[in-house]
Amino acid sequence: MKHSKMKKFASIFLATSVLAGMLAGCGASEEGGSSSGGSGSSDGDTIKIGANLELSGGVASYGSSINDGAKLAIDEINKNGGINGKKIEYIAVDNKSDNAEAVTAGIRLAEQEKVVAMLGPATSGNATATVQTANQFKVPMVTASGTAETVTVDKDGKVNDYAFRTCFIDPFQGIVAANFATEELKAKNVAIYMDSTSDYAKGLAASFKKQIEENGGKVVKEEAYVTDDVDFKSTLTNIKSENPDFVFIPGYYEEVGLIVKQARELGIDAPLMGADGWDSPTLVELAGPDALNNTFITNHYSSGDPDPKIQDFVSAFEAEYSKQPNAFHALGYDTVYFLKDAIERAGDKVTGETVQKALAETKDLSLITGTFTVDKNHNPVKSATVLEFVDGNQEFKSKVNP
Amino acid sequence: MEWIQQLVNGVSLGSIYALIALGYTMVYGIIKLINFAHGDVFMLGAFIGFYAIARWDMHFIPALILAMILCAVIGVIIERVAYKRLRNATRIAALITAIGVSLLIEYTVIFFRGASPEAYPTVIENSKIEILGAQISVQAIIILVISLVLMLLLQFIVHQTKIGKAMRAVSHDADAARLMGINVDNTISATFAIGSALAGAAGVIFGIYYTRIEPLMGVLPGLKAFVAAVLGGIGIIPGAMVGGLLLGVVETVVSALGYSLWRDAAAFVILILILILRPAGIFGKNAREKV
Numbered sequence: 001m002k003h004s005k006m007k008k009f010a011s012i013f014l015a016t017s018v019l020a021g022m023l024a025g026c027g028a029s030e031e032g033g034s035s036s037g038g039s040g041s042s043d044g045d046t047i048k049i050g051a052n053l054e055l056s057g058g059v060a061s062y063g064s065s066i067n068d069g070a071k072l073a074i075d076e077i078n079k080n081g082g083i084n085g086k087k088i089e090y091i092a093v094d095n096k097s098d099n100a101e102a103v104t105a106g107i108r109l110a111e112q113e114k115v116v117a118m119l120g121p122a123t124s125g126n127a128t129a130t131v132q133t134a135n136q137f138k139v140p141m142v143t144a145s146g147t148a149e150t151v152t153v154d155k156d157g158k159v160n161d162y163a164f165r166t167c168f169i170d171p172f173q174g175i176v177a178a179n180f181a182t183e184e185l186k187a188k189n190v191a192i193y194m195d196s197t198s199d200y201a202k203g204l205a206a207s208f209k210k211q212i213e214e215n216g217g218k219v220v221k222e223e224a225y226v227t228d229d230v231d232f233k234s235t236l237t238n239i240k241s242e243n244p245d246f247v248f249i250p251g252y253y254e255e256v257g258l259i260v261k262q263a264r265e266l267g268i269d270a271p272l273m274g275a276d277g278w279d280s281p282t283l284v285e286l287a288g289p290d291a292l293n294n295t296f297i298t299n300h301y302s303s304g305d306p307d308p309k310i311q312d313f314v315s316a317f318e319a320e321y322s323k324q325p326n327a328f329h330a331l332g333y334d335t336v337y338f339l340k341d342a343i344e345r346a347g348d349k350v351t352g353e354t355v356q357k358a359l360a361e362t363k364d365l366s367l368i369t370g371t372f373t374v375d376k377n378h379n380p381v382k383s384a385t386v387l388e389f390v391d392g393n394q395e396f397k398s399k400v401n402p
Numbered sequence: 403m404e405w406i407q408q409l410v411n412g413v414s415l416g417s418i419y420a421l422i423a424l425g426y427t428m429v430y431g432i433i434k435l436i437n438f439a440h441g442d443v444f445m446l447g448a449f450i451g452f453y454a455i456a457r458w459d460m461h462f463i464p465a466l467i468l469a470m471i472l473c474a475v476i477g478v479i480i481e482r483v484a485y486k487r488l489r490n491a492t493r494i495a496a497l498i499t500a501i502g503v504s505l506l507i508e509y510t511v512i513f514f515r516g517a518s519p520e521a522y523p524t525v526i527e528n529s530k531i532e533i534l535g536a537q538i539s540v541q542a543i544i545i546l547v548i549s550l551v552l553m554l555l556l557q558f559i560v561h562q563t564k565i566g567k568a569m570r571a572v573s574h575d576a577d578a579a580r581l582m583g584i585n586v587d588n589t590i591s592a593t594f595a596i597g598s599a600l601a602g603a604a605g606v607i608f609g610i611y612y613t614r615i616e617p618l619m620g621v622l623p624g625l626k627a628f629v630a631a632v633l634g635g636i637g638i639i640p641g642a643m644v645g646g647l648l649l650g651v652v653e654t655v656v657s658a659l660g661y662s663l664w665r666d667a668a669a670f671v672i673l674i675l676i677l678i679l680r681p682a683g684i685f686g687k688n689a690r691e692k693v
Contacts (some may be wrong), residue, residue, distance in 0.1 A: 058517070196663060229611040230619075233411040234657035241404045254519060258613055266407070267530065267537040280688055285521035296680055 008343050017385075034081045046089040047082075047350060049074070049339060050109035052130060052141070057097025061280060062122035062328050066144045067092055069332025070119055072320055077336070083343050088189050095121055099129040106130040110137035115141065117339050117355050120163070122328070124148030124200060127163070134162040139352040140359055142166060142338060144331035145300075147173070147276070148199055152378040154199035162352070164359050164378045166335045166369070170200060173275040173298045174207030176384045176400045177248060180296065184398070185271055187246035189220045191239045193259065195251035196224035204250035204275055220244050225255060233266060233333040252277040257286025264291040276300060279327055279394075289392030296397065300327040301369040304396035312369050327369070334367040341365055407537065408658045409651070414542045414611065416650020417549035419601025421604035422627035423634070423642035424556060425477075425597030431573040431637035432593045434493065438500040439480055441624015442507040443598045447473045447605025448615040449511065455523055458486055462525040464691070466548070466606045470599040477598025478591045486587070504624075511617040519616040522609040545607050553643055557594065560639060565592050574638070629673045644684065 023328055051070060054063025063259050074090045082088060091113050095102035102121045110133060118134075120143035121127045127146035131154075134141035142164040145152055149170065152163045181187040190212055195201035203371055221242045223235045236259070239247065247263070249256055256278050263272065272295040279299055284292060302325050303314050313333065317325040325333075342358035343350055362374040370382035383401045387394040422444050429437045447469045454465035484503050488496045526544055530537045560566040568589045571579040580586050608623070609615050630649045634641025651667060656668045676683060 223660075226663060228622075230614060231411075231415055231653075233414075234408055234654040235662045237404060237407045237411060238658055238660065239443050254614065257521070261613060265530070265537070265541075282519070282521065288524060 001323040039184060044376045045086060047086050047343060048089045048091060048113060048115040049336070050115035051090065051092040052095055052102060052105040052114055052118055052121055053092060054097040054122050054126065055092070055094035059097045059123055061282075062145060063095075063097070065226060065326060065328035066119065066122055066332030066335070068321060069144075069317075069325065069329035070336045071335075072317060072329075073333045073336035073340075075320075076316070077340055083340055088340075091115060095126060097123070097126070099126055102130045103133055104128040106133035106141070107137075110134075110139045115139060116343070116350055116352055117359075119144060119332070119335050119339075120146065120151075120165075122146065124151055127151045127165075131160045131163045135160060137352070138162060138356070140164060142335050142359070145276070145328060148203065150199075159377055162356055164338075164374065166331050166338055166367075166380060167276075167300055168382055168384060169379050170203040171207035171276075173384060174204040174209075174250070175211045177204075177273050177296075178211035178215060178217070178274065178387065179400065180209045180298075180386050180398075181246045181248070181271075181273065182212065182217050183304075185246060187217060187271070189218050189242070189244050190248060191221040191223070191242060192219060192248045192250075193223045193225065193235070193239060194249070195227055195255060197227045198251065200277060201250040201252075205248070208248050208250070223252075225259075227252075227255065228259060229255060232262050236263050236266050236268060236277035239263075240266055245270050247272045247366040249274045250277065253280040253283040253286070257283045260287040260295060261291045271296060273297065284389075284392045289389075292389040292392060296388075297387050297394070298384050298400075299387050299394075300385065301330045302387050302394065302396040304394070305385065305399070306396075306398045309366070310368055320394045330368045334346070334369050337367055338365065340361065404658075406533065408654050410538050410542055411652030412651035413647060414545060414650070415654060416647035417546055418604050418608050418611070418646075419623065419627050419630045419649050420643045420646025421549055421552065421600050421607070422623060423630040423646045424553070424639065425601045425637060426628055426631040427634070427642040428569075428593050428597045429488055430631070431639075432569060432576075432590055433485070433489065433496075434572055435485065435496050436500065436628065437485075437597075438497070438624070439484075439503040439507060439595070440601055441620035441622075441627070442504050443473050443477055443480075443620075444601040444608070444616070444623060445511070445617060445620035446476060446507065446607045447602025448609045448619065449520075449605075450602065451606035451609055452520055452615060455525055462610070465525075466603060469606045471600040473602025473605075474595035475598040477594040477601075480598075481591055481594040486590075508617055508620070515617075519614050522613050522615060525573055525610060541611060545611055548603070548607060552600060556600065556639065559596065565589065569593055626669050629669050632673060632683055633676055635686030638683065638685045641683055641685035 053067050054060055056065060074088050078082065078087050093103040093105040093109060109118050117140045120141040121130055122145045124146040127143040130141060131151065139241060140162045142223055144166050146165055147167050147170045151159055151165060181190060192205050192209060194205040212219060221239050221244060225232060225238055249259055249272055256274055260272060275298050278297045314325060317329060342355050342362060345358040346354040361375055364371060364373055372382035374382035375381055383399050385399050386389050386397040388397045425440050426437065429435055450469040450472050451465045454460040454468050482501055484499050485496060488499055519524060526541045529540050566585055568584045571584055572586055572589045626649060630645035631642045633649060634645030652668060653665045656665050
């Protein structure tokens with residue numbers, strides 16, 4: 001979900017130069033003949049699925065969680081006979097939480113490993129950087145948690161054919177939060193405090209604001225911070241003087257943890273709310289369980305959801321890793337089943353092209369994080385969950401359908 | 403009373419800047435070197451305090467003192483290893499070395515413990531007092547008191563003790579001080595030790611006040627403290643204190659007026675303005691350079 005313009009620019013530059021180098025090398029090399037649009041296939045006894053994930057670096061906790069969830073799903077599928085009788089071979093490559101590395105990892109999976117499909121990077125920034133590679137090699141890429149609109153649709157509104165996702169998109173979370181604020185918490189005067197350096201936070205803030213005004217609420221104060229700030233007190237004092245009865249804080253856990261703590265220190269007792277960017281154990285460490293009481297987040301799933309399908313997943317996960325699965329585990333797990341469903345429908349010849357077609361036609365697929373249908377922009381239409389922090393633990397509050 | 407609240411916010415932030423700025427200014431005063439590794443000593447202090455409190459179950463004050471002692475030792479090692487042999491080299495060589503030391507410290511820490519942030523444990527129970535309608539946390543008051551005590555202690559050392567006298571003498575004229583029988587090397591080491599100890603204390607205070615610490619946390623506060631030192635007049639100890647507090651208040655005022663995204667810019671605009679309008683700083687006298 002992290003996004004940075006400079007990194008993106010650098011990665012595109014690097015990607016182009018890497019590609020140029022590869023294409024130039026093709027003429028001379030003996031095996032170079034088959035490189036154009038080299039899509040993977042599954043002629044052998046196995047189906048190769050790649051994963052291009054953040055296994056180290058800044059957001060390693062997202063990538064490795066998705067990896068754990070995906071591995072659990074693949075073990076289950078292989079144990080039950082694989083897909084159409086073929087076992088899945090899973091190849092995970094570390095993209096080091098870096099845009100340029102994500103592109104390289106994508107090229108490696110498509111070119112060398114010849115995978116039929118790949119799990120895409122966890123953050124919107126890394127996923128967006130990899131989209132071009134997926135399109136070029138005609139290998140579908142499914143990001144489990146890249147929630148920015150621009151992953152599947154380019155700037156001109158054209159769909160990126162080979163990019164898909166398992167999670168809902170940012171504007172939807174903002175709408176859910178706004179509805180929750182006005183309907184369940186009866187909030188009227190709200191404040192917004194967003195991370196102005198993140199496209200993710202800006203997208204959420206915009207859709208939240210639009211929805212809250214439609215619901216008859218009023219935004220009394222809009223403030224912003226930048227990533228890596230540590231002192232939020234003066235701005236929070238400003239927010240406090242407007243006496244909002246609800247504060248929406250789209251951002252990531254590293255800053256949000258401090259914001260929540262400092263807000264409570266200054267005597268802001270109103271409910272605070274954020275989105276899936278808050279979902280990390282680090283948030284509880286930074287803010288402290290007391291300060292987090294009376295805060296809410298929208299998320300993809302909750303391990304406390306009473307749905308039996310979810311409870312089965314939770315116990316299977318706990319048996320394997322002896323810890324509670326978080327939303328990223330669930331999304332990684334779902335992404336594999338999303339691919340499995342498509343590969344089953346891809347027909348006799350399983351290639352990047354046939355899988356892509358089947359993914360786009362996915363309908364009413366029932367998974368852990370909700371039942372979904374892929375829409376024309378390759379986004380799943382599915383429900384969101386609202387969670388409340390109670391003494392540092394996330395508790396299931398309600399489920400909101402689109 | 404919103405403005406009282408903002409003033410407390412500003413003074414708390416400013417006292418951290420002031421503690422770091424003191425080290426900058428003392429070192430500059432004595433060997434005319436901008437010690438860019440100083441912000442990283444501040445970071446090391448924060449981590450030493452963190453491990454002392456979270457892993458070794460120490461109380462706040464012993465952890466603070468431990469961080470100060472270890473930082474003093476680290477400061478002396480940096481001076482002896484990196485800067486001592488450059489004492490007669492060009493100033494640019496020493497400056498570049500300082501940047502090198504800074505990067506070395508940052509990435510050594512990342513190498514050994516990774517770049518992920520750490521959350522400071524709560525050591526001071528966080529109750530609030532209401533003064534004139536402003537919510538002031540006990541934490542902020544304790545931090546202010548500690549900063550003030552350290553600054554008074556420094557004033558005492560510099561003006562009332564023998565080593566302080568030596569420091570003032572060396573900063574005035576190192577060669578003359580040597581002729582008078584002052585051990586210049588030891589005096590410079592003592593200056594580094596005291597400055598680094600203050601930075602270490604600032605690190606622990608920062609951790610408690612702002613909770614999150616990480617290996618690159620020293621960069622921005624280090625630069626801001628440098629601005630504070632220049633603002634007050636580099637090389638002048640009371641100047642660093644006033645400059646630090648003033649900078650903290652200015653940043654808070656900028657945020658309070660609704661320009662929170664311009665806060666960092668404000669600090670550096672001040673640096674540029676002061677260099678253009680009054681290069682010697684608030685407390686500086688325009689001394690003529692000897693040619």
